[in-house]
Every structure is written in C-alpha cells, then in structure tokens.
Amino acid sequence: MNFEQSCDEELASISAKGLQRTLPPLPSNRIDFCSNDYLGLARDPRLIAAAREAAARHGVGGRAARLLGGGSNEMRALEREVAQWLGAEDALLATSGYQANLALVTALVGRGDLLLSDIRNHASLIDGARLSRATVRIYRDPEELEHWLREGRGARRRLVLTEGIFSMDGDAPDLRRLAELCLEYGARLVVDEAHAAGLVGAPEGPRVGAGAWAAVDGPAAALAARIVTGGKALGAGGALIVGSNRVRELCLQRGRAIFFSTAPPPPVVAALRAGVAAARCAHAERRRCLEGARALARGLGLPVPAAAIVPIPVGDAEPALLAARELATQGLDLGAVRPPTVPEGSSRLRAVVHAGNGPREIERLQEALGSLDLPRDTSRKPRTPQGRVIVVVGTDTDIGKTVVAAALALRLGARYWKPVQTGDDDDTSTVQALAGVECIPPLYRFDLPASPHEAARAAGKRIEIDRLDERLGRLRRNPGVSVVELAGGLHVPLTDTFLQADWLARHRPEILLVARSTLGTLNHTLLTLEALAARGLRPSRLVLVGPAHPSNRATLAARGDLPLVEMPLFDPLTPAALAAWAQEAL
Numbered sequence: 394m395n396f397e398q399s400c401d402e403e404l405a406s407i408s409a410k411g412l413q414r415t416l417p418p419l420p421s422n423r424i425d426f427c428s429n430d431y432l433g434l435a436r437d438p439r440l441i442a443a444a445r446e447a448a449a450r451h452g453v454g455g456r457a458a459r460l461l462g463g464g465s466n467e468m469r470a471l472e473r474e475v476a477q478w479l480g481a482e483d484a485l486l487a488t489s490g491y492q493a494n495l496a497l498v499t500a501l502v503g504r505g506d507l508l509l510s511d512i513r514n515h516a517s518l519i520d521g522a523r524l525s526r527a528t529v530r531i532y533r534d535p536e537e538l539e540h541w542l543r544e545g546r547g548a549r550r551r552l553v554l555t556e557g558i559f560s561m562d563g564d565a566p567d568l569r570r571l572a573e574l575c576l577e578y579g580a581r582l583v584v585d586e587a588h589a590a591g592l593v594g595a596p597e598g599p600r601v602g603a604g605a606w607a608a609v610d611g612p613a614a615a616l617a618a619r620i621v622t623g624g625k626a627l628g629a630g631g632a633l634i635v636g637s638n639r640v641r642e643l644c645l646q647r648g649r650a651i652f653f654s655t656a657p658p659p660p661v662v663a664a665l666r667a668g669v670a671a672a673r674c675a676h677a678e679r680r681r682c683l684e685g686a687r688a689l690a691r692g693l694g695l696p697v698p699a700a701a702i703v704p705i706p707v708g709d710a711e712p713a714l715l716a717a718r719e720l721a722t723q724g725l726d727l728g729a730v731r732p733p734t735v736p737e738g739s740s741r742l743r744a745v746v747h748a749g750n751g752p753r754e755i756e757r758l759q760e761a762l763g764s765l766d767l768p769r770d771t772s773r774k775p776r777t778p779q780g781r782v783i784v785v786v787g788t789d790t791d792i793g794k795t796v797v798a799a800a801l802a803l804r805l806g807a808r809y810w811k812p813v814q815t816g817d818d819d820d821t822s823t824v825q826a827l828a829g830v831e832c833i834p835p836l837y838r839f840d841l842p843a844s845p846h847e848a849a850r851a852a853g854k855r856i857e858i859d860r861l862d863e864r865l866g867r868l869r870r871n872p873g874v875s876v877v878e879l880a881g882g883l884h885v886p887l888t889d890t891f892l893q894a895d896w897l898a899r900h901r902p903e904i905l906l907v908a909r910s911t912l913g914t915l916n917h918t919l920l921t922l923e924a925l926a927a928r929g930l931r932p933s934r935l936v937l938v939g940p941a942h943p944s945n946r947a948t949l950a951a952r953g954d955l956p957l958v959e960m961p962l963f964d965p966l967t968p969a970a971l972a973a974w975a976q977e978a979l
Contacts, residue, residue, distance in 0.1 A: 396446040411711040412731055423726035424754050426744045431592055431701050432678045433749045434628025434671055440664040444629075447663030449858025454487075455656035460645075463656030471666045475621055475633050478673060479603050480613075483641045484633040487650070488657050490587050490622035491517040493632040495524060496648030497583065497618055498554065501640070507548035509541050509580070511555045513562060516734075518554045518585060527552070534569045542578035551580035552617060557589035561735055561743065563702030565589075565605055565929060567899050569891065572615035574732040577791065581617035591626025591672040592679060592700045593767070594712070596924040602626075602672055602679060605699075608928050609895060617852055627672050630666035631657045680750035685932050686746040692759040697901065699929035704730075705742040713740040716765050722763075741756050742767075773886030781874045782865065783807070784897060786932070788908045790881040790922045793938035795820040796959060797907050798878040803968070807874035811835050812861050813887070815880060824878075827968050832866075836860055846886040856887050858896065865900060874969055878901070883921050885915040898928040910937035911960060915945050922955075934979075936960055 394402070407413050434440055445465070457463035472484040487493035498521030502508050506527040510518060520531045528548065532538040538553065545551055561846045561896060568584065575582050586604035594603040595610065600875040606619055618636030623629045634644055644651065657665075686701045695703060707713040710731040720742075735741065744758065746884045751866035783801060787794045802809045809824045810833040817840075837856055839848035849856050855922065861936055868875040878963045879885070883894050904925065908918040918935075925931060935949060941959055950957055958978040963970050 442658035451659035495650035507545035565699035627668035
C-alpha cells in the first residue's frame with residue numbers, strides 16, 4: 394500500500410466511526426453556546442482599539458522569536474500585570490496555551506523526574522508530559538495520586554498537572570487536597586487556568602477573577618506555576634506561564650516551545666493587556682455567565698458546573714453529532730464532543746454559557762434539548778451519590794441555622810449532623826427535641842465558644858479535615874437525606890488554613906443559606922453569596938430569619954432564580970409551630 398492509499402484508508406476509518414471533524418463556516422448567525430469567549434471580550438471595543446493602535450505603531454507581525462528581538466516593552470508590561478493579578482513573582486508570555494503548556498512541562502521535568510497527570514487533562518498537558526521524558530503516571534482521584542506520590546519518593550522532582558476547570562466536564566478538581574498532597578510528598582502543582590481565569594477567583598480584592606487557585610486560596614508553597622490563556626475569557630490570544638522568577642528563568646532556558654517560536658504579534662499583546670484590565674472589573678458579566686450556566690444545568694437536571702461549561706451526556710458519537718446538527722437548524726450553536734477528545738461511550742454536547750446569553754436564550758436551549766429526547770450515557774457511573782446531603786450555611790453565628798436545620802430535617806424526614814460543636818450549646822439535642830429525627834453526634838465538641846480552629850486550639854487539639862471528609866462520604870453513600878449544619882458563618886476557619894467554605898468547595902453539596910432579615914444585614918448576605926459564587930457554589934434556597942424586611946427581600950429577590958423564603962422568630966418555638974412553617978415554606 395502506498396502513502397496516498399494508507400492516508401485514504403485512515404480517513405475512511407475515521408469517517409466510518411462517526412468521528413470525522415469539520416471546520417464550521419464562519420461567522421455563524423446562530424446563538425453562541427459553543428465558543429470560549431465567556432465574557433464577550435473578543436468583540437469589545439476596548440480590545441479592538443488597543444489592537445488597532447498597536448498595529449499602527451508596531452506593525453502586525455511578531456518578527457522573530459523573543460530571544461532574537463521579537464519581544465517588546467509591552468510584552469514585559471503584560472507579564473508583570475498578570476503576575477501581579479495572580480499574586481506571583483513573574484510571568485512569561487507565549488503564543489498560545491498549547492505552546493505554554495509544552496514549554497512549561499518540558500522545562501520543569503525530564504529524565505529521572507516523576508510527572509503525575511489527571512486523567513481528564515487537556516491534550517497540551519498530555520503532550521507536554523510525553524515530550525518531557527519524565528516518568529508519567531495518570532491519576533483519577535486524590536487517593537490514586539497519593540499512591541503514585543508515595544511510590545515515587547525517589548524521583549528528583551515530582552510535578553502534578555491539573556486543570557483549574559476541566560475543559561470537557563466543566564467541574565473542578567479538589568485543588569486544596571492536591572496541594573496538601575504536594576506539600577506532604579515534596580511535589581509541586583501546575584494548574585492550567587484556561588477555563589477559570591477571568592471567571593472564578595477570590596470573592597473580593599485584587600484576586601477577583603484570578604482563577605481556580607485564587608478561589609481556594611491555595612498554599613503558595615505547593616504551587617509551581619499556573620497557565621493563563623488569553624483566547625478565552627480574556628478575549629484575545631496568547632498565554633502566560635505565571636510563577637516564580639526561578640520558573641520563568643527555567644522556561645527561558647529550557648522551554649523550546651517558546652524560544653524556538655516567533656513572538657506573539659503586537660496587536661495580540663495589546664488586546665490581551667486590554668482584556669486583562671477589562672476582565673478584572675467585569676463583575677456583572679462574570680456573575681451573569683456563572684449564574685446562566687447554573688440555570689442551564691438546573692433546568693436540564695445536570696450537576697452544578699464549576700464555571701461556564703455544561704456537558705450534556707449523550708453516550709455514543711453519532712447521536713451527539715446528529716443532535717448538534719439539529720440544534721444548528723434551530724439557530725443554536727453547540728459543540729459535539731466525541732472520542733478521542735473524550736473516552737469511548739462518553740460523547741456529549743458541550744454547552745458554554747456566556748455573559749451575553751440572556752435568560753430567554755437559555756430557556757430556548759433547554760426547550761430545544763428537551764425536544765430532542767437525547768439518549769443519556771448509561772455507561773458511566775452516576776456522578777451524584779446515593780444519598781442526598783443538604784448543608785445549612787449561615788452568614789454569621791446565632792442567626793437561626795439550627796432551627797432552620799431542624800425544620801428541614803422535619804420536613805424531609807432527614808438525619809441531622811453538626812460536625813463541630815463549640816461552647817455550651819447543644820444543637821444536636823435541640824434538633825432532636827424539635828424534629829425527633831435521627832441525630833449523629835458531632836465529631837468534635839469543644840468548650841470554648843469560639844470559631845472551630847480557636848476552640849480546638851484552646852483544647853489542645855486540631856480538627857482533622859480527613860475525618861470530616863470520611864463522615865460526609867458515609868452520609869452520601871447512605872440512602873435518604875442528611876442535613877448538615879456548619880458552625881458560624883461561611884468563612885469560619887476549621888484549621889488555620891482551611892475554611893468551611895473550602896470544605897464546601899471540595900465536596901460541592903447542595904447548600905441552603907440562612908441569613909438575618911433586619912436592617913444592616915443585606916451587605917453581609919450579598920458578600921456571602923459572592924463568596925459562594927467565587928467557588929462555583931450556589932445555594933438552592935435562601936432563608937431570611939427574623940421580622941420581615943421588605944427592602945432586603947426585594948433586593949435579594951431581584952437576583953433572579955434564587956428561591957427565597959422567610960422564617961419568623963417563633964414565640965414559643967414548638968415542634969408543631971416549626972412543622973407547620975416547614976410544610977408551607979419548604
């Protein structure tokens with residue numbers, strides 16, 4: 394068989410499997426649920442103006458590799474600005490995210506090193522791992538990662554690769570747990586922030602929108618570098634390796650994918666600088682994007698996404714492709730993702746919600762998908778556990794969480810668990826008296842009426858997060874409903890470095906938020922909602938406790954699709970009164 398015949402045979406095989414790829418016509422007049430232009434910055438006048446000015450001043454070409462004079466002062470300014478945004482020492486600009494990942498991975502590890510890669514990582518991380526010549530191990534969860542880290546203690550360097558938001562599944566890894574393992578075993582973590590930068594980040598301050606690592610406020614000692622791509626939420630192109638001065642220097646010396654490639658063109662660099670500046674203050678756009686994605690997932694009965702990507706499982710490749718074509722005829726643009734991008738039997742429609750997709754467009758997509766009667770992927774294990782867990786979270790302490798938890802347990806016939814109890818209160822006994830449901834004793838009980846980490850310190854103890862994880866896992870494996878009440882407010886620390894908010898981000902349960910309904914509490918409630926949203930979390934319901942405050946209620950109700958109920962201050966508080974309210978409100 395000659396060369397041409399072998400190529401034709403391979404193409405015929407791809408086509409026969411329904412895996413042939415085609416480039417769609419551009420531009421499309423369909424509603425965009427496909428591109429990664431999350432914040433709509435690709436057509437933003439500020440980015441366009443910046444690119445035009447740079448082209449007029451510097452030309453349209455990168456001219457040469459950066460080591461041969463292809464760089465510019467504007468590139469260096471961009472690197473410093475992005476490093477400052479992410480709280481790092483420095484950054485290095487590359488032409489694309491693919492190129493940046495190849496350069497970073499091959500610069501940091503080689504023969505004699507151990508590279509651990511999440512099974513769902515992007516092709517650029519996979520190819521970087523292959524080219525590095527390091528020993529590569531694939532992990533599926535933190536337990537398997539720990540096994541490989543333990544086995545690889547003799548390696549010179551140990552590098553863990555993951556994405557901040559997985560590009561095909563739309564969920565997030567447990568970055569906190571990965572960081573803990575890296576610290577324990579002397580490894581370092583690389584986080585590809587391609588689908589997180591610009592969308593998620595710290596709830597407030599300079600790290601807003603700075604990515605998944607900023608959202609969990611991970612320990613700096615565990616991190617090697619992050620990748621920030623410019624062609625998604627930032628609206629332009631290029632990508633940056635963000636890390637220490639040492640990492641930047643190693644990439645300059647050993648990152649062949651960068652220094653053997655022509656520098657990014659000046660218009661792209663200028664547009665990316667403008668995109669970074671715009672994304673950092675795009676608070677309303679960020680909120681619309683994330684809330685829209687969650688609304689779409691809820692409407693389809695799918696898991697809550699960590700950011701803007703909502704995968705709609707189909708199973709086989711051909712039905713996914715046919716569904717995408719049918720949606721296109723209805724003016725809706727979605728991607729059909731098939732092997733080898735995803736494993737066999739897990740083809741899906743990949744819906745991406747943007748800041749510009751309004752509620753009516755999302756409803757239109759839900760209706761169109763509902764009319765298709767899509768086959769669902771039954772080959773994969775369910776992503777939701779057998780038991781339902783609802784975590785009751787408060788904006789503060791002493792606001793009525795225990796009464797709300799009792800009402801919820803009473804209404805649903807649920808078991809109750811408060812992981813940590815501090816002070817003289819006995820919330821477990823209160824719930825038992827009010828609801829008469831099964832109550833699981835706290836794992837930790839401390840005498841000092843303080844935050845869990847301070848109360849534990851006063852008792853000469855430390856809260857072990859692994860024990861909390863194990864107990865929650867058992868609740869999730871049990872049939873029925875479990876109501877879990879946290880201590881104090883959302884940001885109360887469990888340890889010196891681990892907040893209750895971090896625990897929620899790790900496990901992503903259903904959340905019910907309890908807040909006061911009085912003058913002066915609106916700001917606290919809104920900040921708590923923002924802190925949850927920054928971690929990709931959203932309450933299923935908001936309960937306002939206390940005398941009715943019409944202005945607060947109206948402001949919170951105006952947020953849209955967050956169900957809101959009010960609980961009075963019962964006088965007297967009796968099981969019968971609580972049951973009557975729960976039956977009506979919950």
